[in-house]
Amino acid sequence: xxxxxxxxxxxxxxxxxxxxxxxxxxxxxxxxxxxxxxxxxxxxxxxxxxxxxxxxxxxxxxxxxxxxxxxxxxxxxxxxxxxxxxxxxxxxxxxxxxxxxxxxxxxxxxxxxxxxxxxxxxxxxxxxxxxxxxxxxxxxxxxxxxxxxxxxxxxxxxxxxxxxxxxxxxxxxxxxxxxxxxxxxxxxxxxxxxxxxxxxxxxxxxxxxxxxxxxxxxxxxxxxxxxxxxxxxxxxxxxxxxxxxxxxxxxxxxxxxxxxxxxxxxxxxxxxxxxxxxxxxxxxxxxxxxxxxxxxxxx
Amino acid sequence: xxxxxxxxxxxxxxxxxxxxxxxxxxxxxxxxxxxxxxxxxxxxxxxxxxxxxxxxxxxxxxxxxxxxxxxxxxxxxxxxxxxxxxxxxxxxxxxxxxxxxxxxxxxxxxxxxxxxxxxxxxxxxxxxxxxxxxxxxxxxxxxxxxxxxxxxxxxxxxxxxxxxxxxxxxxxxxxxxxxxxxxxxxxxxxxxxxxxxxxxxxxxxxxxxxxxxxxxxxxxxxxxxxxxxxxxxxxxxxxxxxx
Numbered sequence: 035x036x037x038x039x040x041x042x043x044x045x046x047x048x049x050x051x052x053x054x055x056x057x058x059x060x061x062x063x064x065x066x067x068x069x070x071x072x073x074x075x076x077x078x079x080x081x082x083x084x085x086x087x088x089x090x091x092x093x094x095x096x097x098x099x100x101x102x103x104x105x106x107x108x109x110x111x112x113x114x115x116x117x118x119x120x121x122x123x124x125x126x127x128x129x130x131x132x133x134x135x136x137x138x139x140x141x142x143x144x145x146x147x148x149x150x151x152x153x154x155x156x157x158x159x160x161x162x163x164x165x166x167x168x169x170x171x172x173x174x175x176x177x178x179x180x181x182x183x184x185x186x187x188x189x190x191x192x193x194x195x196x197x198x199x200x201x202x203x204x205x206x207x208x209x210x211x212x213x214x215x216x217x218x219x220x221x222x223x224x225x226x227x228x229x230x231x232x233x234x235x236x237x238x239x240x241x242x243x244x245x246x247x248x249x250x251x252x253x254x255x256x257x258x259x260x261x262x263x264x265x266x267x268x269x270x271x272x273x274x275x276x277x278x279x280x281x282x283x284x285x286x287x288x289x290x291x292x293x294x295x296x297x298x299x300x301x302x303x304x305x306x307x308x309x310x311x312x313x314x315x316x317x318x319x320x321x322x323x324x325x326x327x328x329x330x331x332x333x
Numbered sequence: 334x335x336x337x338x339x340x341x342x343x344x345x346x347x348x349x350x351x352x353x354x355x356x357x358x359x360x361x362x363x364x365x366x367x368x369x370x371x372x373x374x375x376x377x378x379x380x381x382x383x384x385x386x387x388x389x390x391x392x393x394x395x396x397x398x399x400x401x402x403x404x405x406x407x408x409x410x411x412x413x414x415x416x417x418x419x420x421x422x423x424x425x426x427x428x429x430x431x432x433x434x435x436x437x438x439x440x441x442x443x444x445x446x447x448x449x450x451x452x453x454x455x456x457x458x459x460x461x462x463x464x465x466x467x468x469x470x471x472x473x474x475x476x477x478x479x480x481x482x483x484x485x486x487x488x489x490x491x492x493x494x495x496x497x498x499x500x501x502x503x504x505x506x507x508x509x510x511x512x513x514x515x516x517x518x519x520x521x522x523x524x525x526x527x528x529x530x531x532x533x534x535x536x537x538x539x540x541x542x543x544x545x546x547x548x549x550x551x552x553x554x555x556x557x558x559x560x561x562x563x564x565x566x567x568x569x570x571x572x573x574x575x576x
């Protein structure tokens with residue numbers, strides 16, 4: 035039976051028009067709701083750290099992250115693999131230069147960066163960090179004993195730093211203009227060639243370079259007493275990811291308590307673990323988006 | 334006899350009609366004014382919400398009450414159709430005189446009430462309202478470094494809680510100096526050190542200082558960072574003394 039047949043003739047047309055109007059409006063509303071449906075919040079660790087997770091990592095950090103014959107090795111690599119097993123995702127390592135660690139996160143080319151990534155206030159303006167999972171300080175690498183014990187010995191001398199490391203900024207703050215090279219290897223080569231007096235970057239990286247087989251026989255040294263600043267390596271995340279940051283911070287605590295020392299011993303035999311393991315109670319709080327600050331607690 | 338009863342009845346009706354709306358409205362308005370003057374944020378919101386509701390509802394009320402008001406207007410002002418005899422006209426003139434007297438008395442009472450309430454507001458403002466607090470220029474600190482800050486409080490007496498939000502700015506470019514920073518803040522009230530309050534960047538802080546206090550000082554220590562090269566600038570922003 036047609037609906038129109040149950041209506042009196044005079045009201046059929048207006049009722050039909052009204053029904054059509056209601057249907058058209060309803061369809062339009064449904065479409066508009068569907069079209070503007072908010073995307074799910076990307077800061078959901080269960081979703082963000084599932085499936086294949088692209089992890090940005092530099093392949094030229096001896097003892098920390100190296101790529102050779104299709105295999106990744108090093109402390110940072112071991113840490114990333116531990117996270118992979120602990121959380122249950124599939125890690126996909128993406129080789130990135132040191133000076134692209136922030137931009138790759140900002141551009142969403144990678145989901146995480148685990149690559150001797152020092153946490154700094156400047157970097158926090160563009161990205162978030164979970165951590166730290168490793169502590170270090172800055173040092174220098176020279177060929178032979180150059181009797182360099184402090185910064186005054188470096189003034190007026192040529193110092194090379196890998197681009198994208200915090201060393202360049204720290205040296206500039208101290209009035210020393212460094213020469214920058216795109217990789218650690220290039221800097222070490224310049225020391226070996228006698229073009230620069232020293233390389234400056236994180237001590238653990240320099241100790242790794244000095245112990246690397248490719249530089250054996252060049253008498254590369256990392257003066258023990260020359261150290262400045264304090265670097266804290268964190269996991270790089272996109273900006274405004276407080277939930278994922280908090281989730282990873284808890285994992286880092288577990289890693290430090292259970293796995294940090296064995297992983298250090300396996301991968302960084304040339305270095306000392308002294309002062310490099312973070313205190314699990316002293317990890318950085320996760321940055322909250324602006325306006326979401328909490329209240330302090332009187333003790 | 335009956336006309337005297339009518340007169341007193343009409344008067345009672347008039348008084349009830351005038352006072353029923355006038356006094357509560359006046360009272361609510363004055364309370365709202367007091368709260369608003371005190372600058373209480375929640376009170377401000379409440380008043381704004383009520384004002385919005387009133388603004389929406391009033392036109393509807395006026396529209397729906399108009400017939401009712403209109404039906405009463407005949408009994409409000411001058412002689413109506415009911416006043417047909419000279420005696421009634423005399424009585425109505427008497428009612429009119431009484432109504433004027435009552436209106437005058439109400440106006441005077443309102444004025445007096447207003448004066449009293451304004452004085453109460455002034456007293457409340459002087460003794461109980463929040464005071465603005467300045468902490469001077471930003472303070473530079475290195476790790477484990479301390480500084481004493483003497484807040485400049487805009488008024489007296491000092492009582493309640495000192496509130497502010499620390500804002501930390503790194504002066505060094507390479508360090509991790511702001512987010513892990515912990516500010517240990519110890520209030521010194523009238524020379525006596527109080528309990529330690531732990532604060533972070535951009536976190537609201539509330540420190541009770543007690544009542545009838547003469548002086549307040551804050552000792553701030555920069556802790557929580559592992560980088561000795563950190564140098565920060567601390568500003569205590571949005572300072573208030575909540576009394």
